[in-house]
Amino acid sequence: MRKPKIRELKEAITSLFSRPFTTDFPYKPASVVKRYRGKPKYNEDICVGCGGCFQVCPAKAIEMVDDLNGEGGPTRTLIHHPAQCIFCGECQRNCITKEGIKLTTEFEISYFDEKTVTDSVKHKLLVCKHCGEVIGTEKHIMFVFKKLGSLAFSQPVTISRLMEELEIKGAAEEKFLPPIQRTDMLKIVCPKCRRLAFITDEKKER
Amino acid sequence: MSDNEKKKKVIVPIGPYHPLLEEPEFFALYCDGEKVVDVDWQPGYNHRGIEKLSEGKHWDQVTFLVERICGICSTSHPFAYCNAVEDLVGVTVPERAKYIRCIIGELERIHSHLLWVGLAGHFLGYNTVFMWAWKYREPVLDMFEIITGNRNHYAMFKIGGVRRNIEEEDMPALRKVLKEFKAQLEMLTHAVLDDPVLGARLKGVGVLTKENIKDFGAVGPVARASGVAIDVRKDEPYAAYPMLDFNLVTTDNGDVFDKAVVRLLELFESIKIIEQSLNAIEGTGGDICAEVREIPSGEGIGRHEAPRGECFHFVRSDGTNRPVRHKIRAPSYTNIPTFKASCIGQMIPDVAIILAGVDPCYCCTERIAVYDACSRKKQMYDFAQLVEMSRKKTEKLKKEI
Numbered sequence: 096m097r098k099p100k101i102r103e104l105k106e107a108i109t110s111l112f113s114r115p116f117t118t119d120f121p122y123k124p125a126s127v128v129k130r131y132r133g134k135p136k137y138n139e140d141i142c143v144g145c146g147g148c149f150q151v152c153p154a155k156a157i158e159m160v161d162d163l164n165g166e167g168g169p170t171r172t173l174i175h176h177p178a179q180c181i182f183c184g185e186c187q188r189n190c191i192t193k194e195g196i197k198l199t200t201e202f203e204i205s206y207f208d209e210k211t212v213t214d215s216v217k218h219k220l221l222v223c224k225h226c227g228e229v230i231g232t233e234k235h236i237m238f239v240f241k242k243l244g245s246l247a248f249s250q251p252v253t254i255s256r257l258m259e260e261l262e263i264k265g266a267a268e269e270k271f272l273p274p275i276q277r278t279d280m281l282k283i284v285c286p287k288c289r290r291l292a293f294i295t296d297e298k299k300e301r
Numbered sequence: 302m303s304d305n306e307k308k309k310k311v312i313v314p315i316g317p318y319h320p321l322l323e324e325p326e327f328f329a330l331y332c333d334g335e336k337v338v339d340v341d342w343q344p345g346y347n348h349r350g351i352e353k354l355s356e357g358k359h360w361d362q363v364t365f366l367v368e369r370i371c372g373i374c375s376t377s378h379p380f381a382y383c384n385a386v387e388d389l390v391g392v393t394v395p396e397r398a399k400y401i402r403c404i405i406g407e408l409e410r411i412h413s414h415l416l417w418v419g420l421a422g423h424f425l426g427y428n429t430v431f432m433w434a435w436k437y438r439e440p441v442l443d444m445f446e447i448i449t450g451n452r453n454h455y456a457m458f459k460i461g462g463v464r465r466n467i468e469e470e471d472m473p474a475l476r477k478v479l480k481e482f483k484a485q486l487e488m489l490t491h492a493v494l495d496d497p498v499l500g501a502r503l504k505g506v507g508v509l510t511k512e513n514i515k516d517f518g519a520v521g522p523v524a525r526a527s528g529v530a531i532d533v534r535k536d537e538p539y540a541a542y543p544m545l546d547f548n549l550v551t552t553d554n555g556d557v558f559d560k561a562v563v564r565l566l567e568l569f570e571s572i573k574i575i576e577q578s579l580n581a582i583e584g585t586g587g588d589i590c591a592e593v594r595e596i597p598s599g600e601g602i603g604r605h606e607a608p609r610g611e612c613f614h615f616v617r618s619d620g621t622n623r624p625v626r627h628k629i630r631a632p633s634y635t636n637i638p639t640f641k642a643s644c645i646g647q648m649i650p651d652v653a654i655i656l657a658g659v660d661p662c663y664c665c666t667e668r669i670a671v672y673d674a675c676s677r678k679k680q681m682y683d684f685a686q687l688v689e690m691s692r693k694k695t696e697k698l699k700k701e702i
Contacts, residue, residue, distance in 0.1 A: 103492050106433070116436055130465075132450035153362035183365050183456045188464070198450075 125202075132182045133201045135175055137216040142195035144171050144218030144232035148186035156180040161220060161229055169220040171232050177204045177212050192238065221256065223285035225275060230285050251281045251289070259283075328640065328656075335648045340640050355627040360386060360596050363624065364458050367614070370629065372453055373416060376409045377607030378629070379458035381614040384539055384603025386460045389618060390596055395588040398462035399541035400578040405449070405457050406540070406605070407571040407578075411482075412441045413608035414564045417660050418493065421561060424653050425502060426692030430493060437485045440478045447471050462590030472583055476576075483572055490565045498699050503558035507643035507655035510555055517639045520632050521610020523659050526563045527555030533606040545577050557658040564660075596622070607632055609660050633659070650694040 118125055127133070149159040156179035163169045175186075175196075186196045206212045218232040230236070230252060237260070240253040247253045279292045311332040331339035351370055355363050367378035380402065387394060394402075415438040422430025442452040448467055449455035457463050467475075493499060509519070514529045524531050530551045534542045550566040552559040598620035605612045610632030617626040636659045643655050 102488060103429075106488055106492075107429075110433075110436075116439060128447050128450075130448075130450045131446060132456070151359075151362070153358060153365040181365060181369070181454070182451065183454075184450070184464075185362070185365070 127200045127202065129200075131200045131202070132184055133199045134177050134182075134204050134212075134214070135180065135184075135186055135196050136199050136201075136214055137173065137175070137196050138194055139216050141192050142173070142190075142216050142218075143192055143234040143238045144173060144216065145191055145235045145238075146171070146173065147189050147191055148196050149173060151185045151189045153183060153185060154179050154181045157186065163220070163222065163227065163229070169222050169229075171218045171220045171229075172215055173218075174213055174215040176209070177214075178209065221252075221283060223288055224282055225279065225284050225288040228285040228287065230283070252283055255281060255283050330644070330649070330652065332649065335650075337644050337647050337649065337652060340644050342638060342640065352627050352629060356624055359622050360460060360624065363627065364460070365456065367629065368454055368456065368458075370631070373413050374409060374607045374609065374612070375454050376405050376457065377605050377612045378614070378631075380406055380540075381603045381605040381607075381612045381629075382616070382627075383458050383460055384605060385601040385614040385616045386596065386603070387601070388603055389599050389601025389616060390460070390593055392461050392591050392593050394462055394540070395591055396541075397466075397582050397585065397587040398589045398591075399544075400582045401463045401467055401589065402458070403541045403545065404467065404575050404578045405455060405463075407574045408441060408445060410571045410608045411568055412438050412445075414568055415441070417564060417657075418489070418561065421557075421654065421657055422493075424657055424688050424691050425499065426695045427499070430489075433485075433489055433492075437482060437489065440482060444475055444478050447474060459590055460596075461593040462588070464590070466589050467582065469583070472579060476579065479572055479575060483569075486565075486568055486572075490568075493565065494562060497702050498695060500558065501698050501702060502695050503561065503654065504554070504556055506557045506651050507647060507658055508554065508556045509639055509643050513555075513639060513642040517642065518635045519610070519639050520635055521607070522560055522563045522567065523610065523636050523639065525549065525551045526559040528553045531611075533604045533611050537604060539604070541578060541581070542574075544581070545574050547574050557654055560658045560660075596620070609633055610636060636660075648694075650690040653688060653691045 146159050149157045156176050158174040158176065160172045160174065161169070162172065182198065184198050187198055190196050204212050218234055221230045221233050221236055222228065223230055231239075233256065236253055236256045239250075240247045240257060243250070243253070247257075274295070275288060275292045276295050277292060280289050284292065311334075329341040330337050331341070351366065355366055358366055364379045364382060367382045368375050370378050415434045419431040419434030419438070422428065422434065445455060446452050448471060449457050449465060457465060509523065509527045511527055511529055513519075514524045514527045519527075519529075520531060528551055530549050532549050533539070534547075535549055547570045550563050550570065552562050596618050598618050600615070600617045603614045603616075612632055613628075613630040615626070615628040616624045619625045639659065640656065643658075644652055647655060
């Protein structure tokens, strides 16, 4: 009966003279560990806008908006909504560039207006010059080009895009003259239109 | 009990709103004065449709979904799910990943059981126990943050292994926390188990016999407290458990006190398991994840000994990237009906601690109403009042002893 009391008293006295377990958080910045999983952030220079993070997000916290009729050409915006985010790190793990989106150690994401905390990244879109279908972002095509190396020359879209980038006049510069024909394969067209161009013969009949 | 007899009794409904756990429940206690004579249980409120949601997610995404079934045992569900999918695929998990899985699973058991001990103390009016247990729990949660990046929802599990490695630089910190925690736990265990008031208050309350356990199919610490030695870690070893040396804690009485004993002593076993696992992986490199490219069609079953008992997952695949069927059975589902055996014949102030003894979520008793069936008079009790009644009884006992 006596022994437990002494033991508890010892703990009570230690607790009395030890620092409170709580921290002065709002007044002093709280320290977080190095590997803390906080709010994900896009790196605008590295992100290529492939939309992989949008596809793998289990909580659907990443929104992908393709604006085809915007001023200054079609654009793709990737928006991260921290309110839906579960901070699992899947976006970072599945990023094709490895560093396009990264979890930061930031955790203070309470807000009155959601726009103050959302993080977004905007990319120029490459659309099919024949039907207007989305092919991918310009940066993504160039990323694929660099990754493929010499193999990329078998891909008309990447090579045409590269010529555009280098301001070399090529088949891509020429205008489409309907109906679609074989030579249009070398222009910036979506896979569907390229197939259509491939099966069109010289007499412009299918 | 006939309907006519039921009408004469006072009905005390408990529930149904219960925002935390996977089984929101509603209890109606039929009371004769202060004595409970019958219990009705109605599950099914707040259905979240996790199983259906799972059918719309990729295999890899489901781990995050099932992790969010429960905030306390948030690694048991991914553990069982990964066991199920690995059973279906037939992949061998790397050794290091197996040990890391065990470390995470046991750390979770520590924080879950400490949470229970603290809350049980809180319900009985022992707020010191509550404060201490939760204080000791804090370094454990900090360890989780260092290892996995979050205090809860560790996102560690992946089909074929784990997502993050336990870095060598974190090992000394983990060992230090374990060492300190062991001393604190010894103090807490003795303080709780030697206390004469707690003994008088909890011994013989909410007794479940071996037959009761077998009838209701109860699992986990509830079953072990009644002398039924069932534990998935021993019965059907998975992950690194067959390579680890630990004991199964069982007691014979089956009352709330014994459930506390089982949980407290299990913590020492958990510490033992973590220490052995750390010894096994320290200094040895190796893969932490086996590559799983495709999930073939078929069926898989996975089990894990969660802090509350056996957690069961079943998945069926048709060869696509999503499960076509995912069945989950959490341990509380079989543990909660045991109230039918343990609550009858007890007083209302004891019911709070009996309900808590099984370790479901306590929010199930958030709201209480007393109905007098004859006069149609309704008296609402909230959870605080129920706890207050429980505390008053402890106070009374304290004066007597």
